[in-house]
Amino acid sequence: MINFENRLKSLKDRRQGSRERSLLENNLSIYDSRDLRTKERYEELAESAPIKYAIGAMAAVDRRSTQISIEEGERVASTLISMLSTVGINTEMEIQGSVALDIHIEGHSDVDMLILKSDIVLVQTPKVDGSGCAASDTRPMEAIIRELRQQSELKLTSRYYQAEVNCSGNKSIAISGGSLKRKVDIVPACWFHSHDYQRSGLKHHKGVDVYHKGEHKLIRNQPFLHMKRVNDKDLVYSGNLKKVVRLMKNLIADMPDYKKRIAKKLSSYDITAIGYDMNDQLTCPSYFSLGLVEKLRAHLTILVDVPALRNAMEVPDGSRKVFDTEEKIEALKILHSEVTDLAVSIYKSLNPYSLDTYKSNSLLQKQVFL
Structure with a gap:
């Protein structure tokens, strides 16, 4: 059978970070016997370890920890958007994934940030209103978003030189360490205006085409409909x-x-x-x-x-x-x-x-x- 006393410790460390991490963040010795982490409500239950674990595992991570993850993601994305504008690439950001839905399980969760071309979109044709569509940039969208990906790698690597900027991922650029409080995944992409979106104008009907670096192709997602x-x-x-x-x-x-x-x-x-x-x-x-x-x-x-x-x-x-x-x-x-x-x-x-x-x-x- 599972040892739920051990599982409770793992759950606590995942939700709030280890005791040693908490001591270091408060400039104290890791040999200090205290545990400065907040006692959560599930820990105070007069119940068995399996029950405490079940209740704790279902609970949302602390709101402030979640907000820090969101703020860090937005900070990195805003910085990148500003840097990209200096080379004529206009972009906007959106958050997606588990943190956005509040179904993440770590207090120090990674956050997914979409970086989307803001001045050109893919459109499902024929358009619902019967009009035509044209773009000033006639390159295939794969080429346009590849450029966005390449420039994002260059800008992030130069800006966050004290952090680890991992550009090996096919769909995202992962940034961690240095001044960052959270790991941030930057996901270069473009908008896709489906027939549903053309009819409704509602954000959740907007599609997103994420660039796959290894295969040089776009992969369609509907993160806002999912959320x-x-x-x-x-x-x-x-x-x-x-x-x-x-x-x-x-x-x-x-x-x-x-x-x-x-x-x-x-x-x-x-x-x-x-x-x-x-x-x-x-x-x-x-x-x-x-x-x-x-x-x-x-x-x-x-x-x-x-x-x-x-x-x-x-x-x-x-x-x-x-x-x-x-x-x-x-x-x-x-x-x-x-x-x-x-x-x-x-x-x-x-x-x-x-x-x-x-x-x-x-x-x-x-x-x-x-």
């Missing part, structure tokens, strides 16, 4: 969608390496899709949050056992199937096993003398007040 659909469903279910997504992410983060290597074949989009697909199973009052562990376990069981349902599942923006490789199915099985172990551990902590291996009602009926 809107996740936020809308999370609101309907009182925050429970994001709770189960964080729970799955934390469980994967805390797996032994031999399991984690397989489980990480499920991307953040995939994990979010699994939670998104739970629909009415997400109905649960906040004081019955442990019921979400059981409901997630039951949902994963169905996905493992019923290929037709699993194969039909799509990511929230509808752009692709979730389980599009055999590796992801193996990852699903490991995640299912891990959630099952958590549910069983919670059951045993609530019913230490029971002869039953597991009964779901114990989790569904257990109240926990924060």
